[in-house]
Amino acid sequence: MRQELNLRGNQALLARANPLSKFAAVFLITAVLALSIDWVSASVALAFEFLLFPLAGLTLTLLWQRGWPLILAAAVGGWSTSILAPDSGRTLIDVGIWTMSEGSLELGIGFMLRGLAIALPAVLLMSCTDPTDLADALAQKARLPHRFVLGTLAAMRLVGLMAEEWQTIGMARRARGVGSRGNAVQRLKATLGQSFGLLVQAIRRASRLAVTMEARGFGGGRRTWARESTFSALDAWVLAGGVVMAGTAVVAAVSLGTWNMVWLGS
Amino acid sequence: MGAPSRHEASVAVRPAAVTARGWGWRHAGRAKPAVRGLDLEIRPGERVLLLGPSGAGKSTLLHALAGVLGDMDDDGGDAGESDETGSLLVDGAVPREQRGRAGLMQQDPETQVVLSRVGDDVAFGAENLAVPRDAIWARVHEALDDVGLSRLPRDHPTSALSGGQKQRLALAGILAMRPGLILLDEPTANLDPAGVLEVRDAVGRCVDKTGATLVVVEHRVSVWKDLVDRIVVLQPGSATEDAVLLDGPPDQVLADARTMLAAAGVWVPGYVPGTRARSGNPAAGSGGLLLAAENLAVSRERPRRSGFRKVPPVPVQHDISAQVRAGQALAITGPNGAGKSTFALTLAGLLEPVAGKVSATLDLSRGAGIDPYKWKAEQLIERIGTVFQEPEHQFVTGKVLDELLFGPRHLGHGEERVDELLERLRLTHLVDANPYTLSGGEKRRLSVATVLAAHPRVLVLDEPTFGQDANTWAELASFLSELLDSGTAVVSVTHDAEFTAALGGTELRMAAAEPVAP
Numbered sequence: 001m002r003q004e005l006n007l008r009g010n011q012a013l014l015a016r017a018n019p020l021s022k023f024a025a026v027f028l029i030t031a032v033l034a035l036s037i038d039w040v041s042a043s044v045a046l047a048f049e050f051l052l053f054p055l056a057g058l059t060l061t062l063l064w065q066r067g068w069p070l071i072l073a074a075a076v077g078g079w080s081t082s083i084l085a086p087d088s089g090r091t092l093i094d095v096g097i098w099t100m101s102e103g104s105l106e107l108g109i110g111f112m113l114r115g116l117a118i119a120l121p122a123v124l125l126m127s128c129t130d131p132t133d134l135a136d137a138l139a140q141k142a143r144l145p146h147r148f149v150l151g152t153l154a155a156m157r158l159v160g161l162m163a164e165e166w167q168t169i170g171m172a173r174r175a176r177g178v179g180s181r182g183n184a185v186q187r188l189k190a191t192l193g194q195s196f197g198l199l200v201q202a203i204r205r206a207s208r209l210a211v212t213m214e215a216r217g218f219g220g221g222r223r224t225w226a227r228e229s230t231f232s233a234l235d236a237w238v239l240a241g242g243v244v245m246a247g248t249a250v251v252a253a254v255s256l257g258t259w260n261m262v263w264l265g266s
Numbered sequence: 267m268g269a270p271s272r273h274e275a276s277v278a279v280r281p282a283a284v285t286a287r288g289w290g291w292r293h294a295g296r297a298k299p300a301v302r303g304l305d306l307e308i309r310p311g312e313r314v315l316l317l318g319p320s321g322a323g324k325s326t327l328l329h330a331l332a333g334v335l336g337d338m339d340d341d342g343g344d345a346g347e348s349d350e351t352g353s354l355l356v357d358g359a360v361p362r363e364q365r366g367r368a369g370l371m372q373q374d375p376e377t378q379v380v381l382s383r384v385g386d387d388v389a390f391g392a393e394n395l396a397v398p399r400d401a402i403w404a405r406v407h408e409a410l411d412d413v414g415l416s417r418l419p420r421d422h423p424t425s426a427l428s429g430g431q432k433q434r435l436a437l438a439g440i441l442a443m444r445p446g447l448i449l450l451d452e453p454t455a456n457l458d459p460a461g462v463l464e465v466r467d468a469v470g471r472c473v474d475k476t477g478a479t480l481v482v483v484e485h486r487v488s489v490w491k492d493l494v495d496r497i498v499v500l501q502p503g504s505a506t507e508d509a510v511l512l513d514g515p516p517d518q519v520l521a522d523a524r525t526m527l528a529a530a531g532v533w534v535p536g537y538v539p540g541t542r543a544r545s546g547n548p549a550a551g552s553g554g555l556l557l558a559a560e561n562l563a564v565s566r567e568r569p570r571r572s573g574f575r576k577v578p579p580v581p582v583q584h585d586i587s588a589q590v591r592a593g594q595a596l597a598i599t600g601p602n603g604a605g606k607s608t609f610a611l612t613l614a615g616l617l618e619p620v621a622g623k624v625s626a627t628l629d630l631s632r633g634a635g636i637d638p639y640k641w642k643a644e645q646l647i648e649r650i651g652t653v654f655q656e657p658e659h660q661f662v663t664g665k666v667l668d669e670l671l672f673g674p675r676h677l678g679h680g681e682e683r684v685d686e687l688l689e690r691l692r693l694t695h696l697v698d699a700n701p702y703t704l705s706g707g708e709k710r711r712l713s714v715a716t717v718l719a720a721h722p723r724v725l726v727l728d729e730p731t732f733g734q735d736a737n738t739w740a741e742l743a744s745f746l747s748e749l750l751d752s753g754t755a756v757v758s759v760t761h762d763a764e765f766t767a768a769l770g771g772t773e774l775r776m777a778a779a780e781p782v783a784p
Contacts, residue, residue, distance in 0.1 A: 132386060154380050160425065161376055167566065171616040172659035175652035177676045177720065179643035193662065200702070201658065208377035215332045215370040216380070216439060217394035226389035226402045 012057030012128055014238070019134040020141055021235035025242025026121040032246040033118050038260045039106065041253035042113035048245045049120045056128040063123060070119040078112025110260075131156060136229040147219060154213060158205055162198065169197045281310035281479045282367055282446030284331060288352030291326055291335065299349070300326040304509040306498065310446070313473060313480040315490050315516070318500035319530050320705040320735065323509070324483040327500075328449045330354055331481065332370035333361035356447060366395040368447040369440030373455045373733075375429045378436035384410070384427075385420030387435060391443040402442070409438035412475060413468040428602060430461025434468045441472055448473065450482045454489065455733035458602040458761050462489060469493065485735050487527075488535035491516050499527065531707075531735030539740035541768045542747045553592035556630040556724055556755055557613065557638070557650070562586045563621035564605055564612045581620045582608055588774050590724055590755045592629075595746075595771025598759045604776040606759045607655070607728050613757065614652040614726040615639045630723055647673055651722030655729045657713035658702065666704075666712060667697040673720035680721055687715045690745065707738035714742065718749075725749065727758040731765050743768040 014022065033045055053063065064071070081104070083093075088103030100108075135153040139146045178190055213219070253259040286306040292299035301323035308314055316324050329335040336348050354360075356367055369391070371378060381387040388406045397405065410416045413434040427435060433453055440448060450469065454462040470493045473480050484490050487497075497519040499512040512519050520527070520534055527534050563584035570577045583605035590596055590613070598606045611617045613624055615638025625636045626649070634645040641649070654660050663669050670687060674680035688694045691711040696704065701712060710730065717725065725746075731739050746756050746769055760766060766773060 132382060157379070157382055157425075158376075164566075168654070168656075169659050171611060172652075172654045172656075173662060174616055174643050174646065175614065175654070176660050176662050176716065177643045177647040177673050178662060197659065197661075204658075205374075205377055208372060208374055209380070211329070211334050211370070212372065212378055212436075213380055213390075214334045215368075216391035217365040217443065218390070220365055220394060222396045223394050224392075224396045224399055224402065226386065226393050226399060226406070228399065 012055055013234070014052070014056040014124075015128040015130075016234060017128075017238045018141070018229060018231050018235045019129045019137045021231065021238045022125055022129060025238050025245075026125050028242040028246045029121055029249075030118045032250055033114055036253060036260045037107065037110045037114055038253050038258035039110040039113050040256050040258040041249040042110060042117045044249040044252045045117040045245060046113055046120070048248070049117065049124065052124060052241075056124050058124060058127050062127065063120075066127065067119065067123040070123065071116065074112050074115030074119060077115050078108045080108075081111040082108025110258075132227075133229070136225065136227050140225055140229040141231070146223060150218070151213075154209060155206065158202070158209065161205070162202060165201055166194070166198055169194055169201070173197065279444050279446050279476045279478050281477050282356050283310045283358075284308035284447070284479070284481075285355045285358070286327075286352070287354075289330075289354040290349075290351040291323070291330060292349040293326070294348040299323075299351075301500075302351075302502075302509060303507075304352070304354075304500075306510060306513075308479060308481065311477050311479055312496055313494040314482070315487070315494040315497045316481060316483045316500060317485075317487070317497060317527065317532050318511070319502070320707060321502050322500040323502070324500055325451050327354075328370060328451045328481065328483060331356060331361055331447065332368045332449050333364065334370065366391070366443045367445055368449055369443055369445040370449045371433065371436050371440060371451065371453045373452045375432035375436070375456060378439075379424045379427075379432055380439075382424055383420065384415070384418050384422040384424055384435060387424055388438045388442050391439050395443055405442040405444070406438075409441040412441055412472050413438045414464075414471075428461065429457050430464040433457065433461070433465045437465070437468055437472065441476070444476075445478060447479045447481070450480070450484075452483055452485070452733065454484065454486070460601065462486075466490065466493065485531075485733070486533045487516075487520070488533065491520070491535060499523070499532075528736060531737035533736050537736070538764050539736045541740050542744035544747050544770050545751050553594045553753070553755070554629055555589055555591055555627050557590040557624065557626050559586055559588045559609075559613055559622070559624050561622035562609065562612060562619050562624065564608045564617065565620050566608050566611075566617065568618075579620060581605075583776060584621065586622075586774075586776070588613070590757055592723065592755055593750055593753045594755055595750055595766075595769040596755070596757045597766040597769065597771065597773045598757065598776065599761065599766065599773055600776035601778050604778050606776055609776065610726050610728060610757060610759045611652070612639075614650050614724075615641055615646050616652060644676055647717070647720040647722060648677055649722055650724040650726060651717035651720060652726045653713050653717050653728065653730060655732060657709040660713050660716065661701040664700055665697070666693060666699050666701055669701050669712060669716050670719050673716065677720060680719065683721065684719055687719055691715045691741070707734060710734060710738060710742070714745070722754070724755045724757065727756070727760075729759055729761070731760065731762045739765070 029045055033042060053059070083098045083100050083104070085104040085107045087099055087101035089101050091099055091101045092105060093100040131153060135149045138144045139149040173194055178193060179186065284306065286304045289304040290299050290302040304327070318324055326335065356364060361368060379387055380390050385406055388409055389402050392402045392405050410418070415431065415434055415438060424432070424435065454465050457465065466489050482490055482494065494516060497514065497516045498510060499519065500509055501507065501511040512523050524534055528537050563581035564586070565579040565581045567579035569579060586609055588596065598610055600606055608617065612619055615624070618639050624638055626638055630649055634641050634649065638646065638650060661669060662672055670684045671681060674684065688697065691714065693708070693712060693715060696708065701709065704712060730742060743765060750756055750769065756769065
């Protein structure tokens with residue numbers, strides 16, 4: 001997990017853009033897709049997203065490794081919509097209570113494509129945005145309080161350690177005779193105890209880290225930034241790209257007559 | 267602002283002076299003060315080694331000098347008010363009001379790193395002191411160079427550093443603030459011998475170069491003796507006695523008070539505390555076989571899921587074979603990262619082998635099956651007991667006595683042994699205390715006692731002597747030698763050659779793990 005999130009060596013174009021412009025572009029696209037369940041706007045956006053993958057240094061294999069739960073969820077969502085949605089048009093499959101018609105299939109595919117088109121930009125964003133750069137941008141450009149932003153950033157580093165700590169505490173407790181196997185109640189009890197142990201360790205670590213940060217002068221008034229968060233021409237292109245993608249998706253869907261506002265029903 | 271001059275990048279710092287006058291500090295929620303009546307004068311540029319038994323308030327003093335005492339106690343508790351008496355000044359002013367004048371390094375390397383990239387982490391302190399950007403990077407490069415990490419790229423991930431490298435990185439972060447006072451709180455307690463020297467030498471170079479005042483707290487005098495020019499021995503302060511017990515040049519203090527320091531548990535150079543000798547020949551193969559590892563490959567990681575596929579972990583070490591015999595000591599040694607602990611945990615039935623197998627003989631398993639990893643927790647603890655490096659990981663109750671009774675109660679027998687263990691490991695006066703509030707040595711003794719309360723035939727210990735003072739060390743070694751004589755097998759993962767020698771037995775030396783191509 002930690003290794004996969006490590007972006008060092010990602011020299012892709014989008015990795016050099018400012019995180020805020022990437023966020024804005026992703027927000028635009030997902031906002032438009034959230035408005036309508038139709039397969040045209042979703043597939044247009046999806047097609048654009050696949051074109052962008054190389055620019056974010058993402059390959060299909062990497063995408064599957066990082067985003068498989070989202071992809072599976074979209075597929076399952078599409079499948080259940082197509083068999084459960086009200087039928088219209090010719091019936092394609094009829095197995096007792098489950099029927100799939102042309103209308104419900106179209107809705108299901110629209111649902112699945114939309115799920116993917118909304119989820120993939122998040123995977124894309126994660127894979128080309130370093131948390132440190134994001135923090136710099138949030139504090140310097142979005143003017144969020146630096147105490148909060150840097151505190152969160154430093155704490156996130158401890159989350160990776162917690163995973164290791166969890167495993168160690170689990171073993172240490174087994175060595176004391178606390179079984180993590182057995183029936184559901186026993187397992188739940190063991191997990192609660194282990195969580196408590198982890199909590200204690202997390203608090204200790206966090207307070208030591210806080211001392212370290214304070215001893216390095218953190219928490220005072222004015223501070224400077226070793227890394228300047230900047231906007232460049234690339235960020236204008238990123239924003240423009242977001243607008244074009246969102247716009248094309250809407251125009252294509254409206255002109256093909258599939259635009260289907262969520263709250264208007266079908 | 268202006269461009270940074272070359273001069274700014276290499277100027278020596280103005281060393282700080284420390285003055286304590288009747289200074290005392292009581293932590294919030296504690297009845298007794300941690301420090302009481304401290305009178306101490308440290309001149310600018312002096313290098314001081316602070317010694318003293320645990321509870322003498324060494325860490326408290328360092329935290330106070332760093333200006334971080336009070337709002338962030340290590341226990342996180344804030345019950346009631348803390349209490350300060352007398353005065354403690356750095357350059358004639360209160361430390362809290364002089365950000366960046368002092369830099370503090372603590373024990374746990376993981377919490378000395380703030381950010382995830384090497385360059386950013388070093389820059390962090392300088393940023394907080396509002397140093398102009400160009401000057402920061404000049405300082406970062408110089409600091410990384412001074413601690414010997416200049417070969418690392420600036421965006422190198424800090425998570426990929428060893429413990430010794432993390433501590434050197436922390437030192438670089440401190441140097442980049444250009445402090446006049448460098449405070450080190452047991453900076454090498456969690457490191458292997460190579461890491462200890464790495465950090466000690468980096469500190470020496472940096473103090474030589476900057477001329478900053480240095481205050482180090484450490485148990486291991488031999489490591490720091492030649493680097494400091496003064497040793498101050500603290501004692502738990504009382505109403506009648508001075509907090510400073512001894513003060514003077516290293517050789518003089520060590521000559522005058524060698525015996526007394528050794529008695530107080532300080533590791534004075536050239537002194538190995540006496541321990542109980544093993545009876546008979548400890549290397550003799552008389553003991554029956556209890557546990558065997560055959561061609562074992564070990565890893566802490568579980569099989570990874572990549573999409574639908576299950577990928578087995580890359581073992582940190584493979585083809586290890588070893589035998590554990592009753593009444594025999596087995597020491598597992600080797601450099602950090604060689605997979606010693608991982609091997610020991612696999613041997614102890616806590617990790618699943620990646621390849622090869624661990625088998626218990628009938629003598630040990632007594633009907634529980636051949637593979638210790640498959641045993642139930644209750645079956646495991648009366649056969650193989652494991653003492654972890656960090657005692658707190660194993661505490662499961664809120665009281666010392668309950669902690670000891672926990673194993674026997676689960677097993678339904680053995681409660682009568684608890685009193686004897688309490689007595690033997692000097693914990694009787696602490697039965698009602700909360701395990702988390704004990705001192706380092708007490709925690710170690712308790713963690714050994716709790717595991718032994720279940721009466722295992724095999725005892726596995728992970729770095730049992732790390733960070734321990736000489737007294738706890740000697741007690742532990744003597745106690746284990748008794749256990750060995752009574753037929754228990756003792757497996758210890760250790761860097762400590764004297765400890766290995768004290769227990770005798772065989773040594774399994776593991777080579778540094780080779781990077782395996784995935």
